[in-house]
Amino acid sequence: MNYFSPKQSVETLLTVANGYSGASAIAAQVLLSAWNSNDFTIPVAELALLDGDNYQHALNVITLRYMGKEPQSVIAQGEKKFRTLCIEWSHLETQRKSAA
Numbered sequence: 001m002n003y004f005s006p007k008q009s010v011e012t013l014l015t016v017a018n019g020y021s022g023a024s025a026i027a028a029q030v031l032l033s034a035w036n037s038n039d040f041t042i043p044v045a046e047l048a049l050l051d052g053d054n055y056q057h058a059l060n061v062i063t064l065r066y067m068g069k070e071p072q073s074v075i076a077q078g079e080k081k082f083r084t085l086c087i088e089w090s091h092l093e094t095q096r097k098s099a100a
Contacts, residue, residue: 002056007074009060014075016054017085023049028089030058034065035072035082039093 004012010031017028026049032040042062050058061071072078 002053004053004057004060006060006064006069006071009057009064010071010075010078012054012057013061014081014085016050017089023051023054025089025092026050027054027058028085029092030061031071031082032086032089032092034061035070036086040089041094 013027013031017024017031026043026046029040029042029046033042047055047058064071064074072082075081
């Protein structure tokens with residue numbers, strides 16, 4: 001198993017999310033859920049769309065958040081990059097049911 005730094009994992013998943021692959025959406029969801037889990041969630045079954053290294057990057061981002069650090073805090077211009085990512089992937093926001 002490869003070791004990746006949190007910074008490397010966030011940057012790699014940003015690259016995947018900004019690309020045009022079948023894994024782009026799940027990479028974006030991992031990052032956005034770690035950034036703002038009120039509005040974005042990770043569909044766990046879709047983690048299988050990631051190759052082995054990118055799956056490890058996803059786990060690193062989840063672990064980073066578990067340890068109390070926000071993903072945008074470990075990269076340069078993180079807040080700006082995550083706001084841009086949020087806009088680009090806004091259609092993935094969790095749809096909430098209204099209270100009865």
